[in-house]
Amino acid sequence: MMMMMMMMMMMMMMMMMMMMMIEEEEKEEEEEEEEEEEEEEEEEELMHIHTTEERVKLLFLQLLWLKQESLKRSSNLAARGDIYMGFLSGDALLKVEVFKLWNRLKCDNTSINCKKVHTWAIRRKSSWDNRVLQLVRKYNFIEDVEDEINSSNLWDFIQTFEKESWYQELWNDNNNVNGNKLRFYRLFKTCICTDPYVKLVNNRCHRRFLSLFRAGSLQLKVETGRYA
Numbered sequence: 001m002m003m004m005m006m007m008m009m010m011m012m013m014m015m016m017m018m019m020m021m022i023e024e025e026e027k028e029e030e031e032e033e034e035e036e037e038e039e040e041e042e043e044e045e046l047m048h049i050h051t052t053e054e055r056v057k058l059l060f061l062q063l064l065w066l067k068q069e070s071l072k073r074s075s076n077l078a079a080r081g082d083i084y085m086g087f088l089s090g091d092a093l094l095k096v097e098v099f100k101l102w103n104r105l106k107c108d109n110t111s112i113n114c115k116k117v118h119t120w121a122i123r124r125k126s127s128w129d130n131r132v133l134q135l136v137r138k139y140n141f142i143e144d145v146e147d148e149i150n151s152s153n154l155w156d157f158i159q160t161f162e163k164e165s166w167y168q169e170l171w172n173d174n175n176n177v178n179g180n181k182l183r184f185y186r187l188f189k190t191c192i193c194t195d196p197y198v199k200l201v202n203n204r205c206h207r208r209f210l211s212l213f214r215a216g217s218l219q220l221k222v223e224t225g226r227y228a
Contacts (some may be wrong), residue, residue, distance in 0.1 A: 077169060078185055078215035082195045092158045095135070099149050102132055106148045163192050184216045 105118045121129040136142055139161065141149045170186050173179050201207045212218035 077166070078182060078189075078211065080166060081170070081185075081189055081192045082198055082211065082214070084192045084194050092162055095158060096154060098132055099136070099141070099154060100151065102136065103148050103151060105129075166192050181216050185214055189214075 105114060118129055121127040122133055124130055136149065139157065141157075170182055170189070173183075197207065197210050201210060209218060
C-alpha cells in the first residue's frame with residue numbers, strides 16, 4: 001500500500017510539473033505575441049509619421065493625386081530632394097530620442113533594477129533594447145554593448161546619413177536597364193536642398209508642372225505622340 005501511495009504521489013508531482021511547464025510555455029508564447037503586436041504598432045506609428053510628412057510635401061507640390069505607382073515613387077523621392085528645410089525628419093527625430101534614452105539606461109545614475117532589466121533584455125532578439133542595439137551598430141555609434149553614444153554630433157551624423165541614403169536611392173537603378181525615372185533629374189540635382197522654384201513660384205499649377213517635369217513624370221504630348 002505504501003508503495004502504491006508513493007507511486008501515486010510521484011505521478012501527482014509529475015503531473016503538476018508538466019502543468020507548470022505547459023503554463024510557462026503558454027506565458028512565453030503570450031509574451032512573444034504581445035511583443036510582436038507592440039513591434040507592429042511601433043512600425044505602424046513610424047510609417048504614419050513618415051507618410052504624413054511625405055504627404056505634406058507632395059501636397060505642397062500638387063503631386064499627391066498621381067495614379068501610376070512608378071510616378072508616385074519617383075515624384076516622392078524628388079519632392080524629398082526639392083523640399084528640404086535643413087531639419088530632421090520625424091523618423092530621424094524619433095531615433096534621436098531613442099538614442100538619448102539608450103544613454104540614460106547606460107548612465108551610472110540609473111536605478112539598479114533598470115540596468116538589470118536593460119542588460120537582460122538586450123539578449124532577447126525581439127526586445128526594444130536589442131532592436132536599438134542593432135540600430136546603434138548600423139550607425140557605428142558604439143564598439144561595445146556597454147558604451148554610451150556620443151550625443152555631441154548625433155544630430156549632424158543622422159542628418160548626413162539621411163542625405164546619403166537619399167542620394168543612394170536616387171542613383172539606384174536596380175531592375176532598370178535604362179536607369180530609373182529620375183535619370184534626368186539627377187543630372188542637375190546633386191545634393192538634397194530646397195530648390196529656388198519651391199519658394200519663388202507661387203502659382204500651384206506652375207509649381208506642379210515644374211516638379212513633374214524635373215522628376216521626368218510629366219506626360220508631355222510631344223513624348224506621348226512620338227510613340228503613338
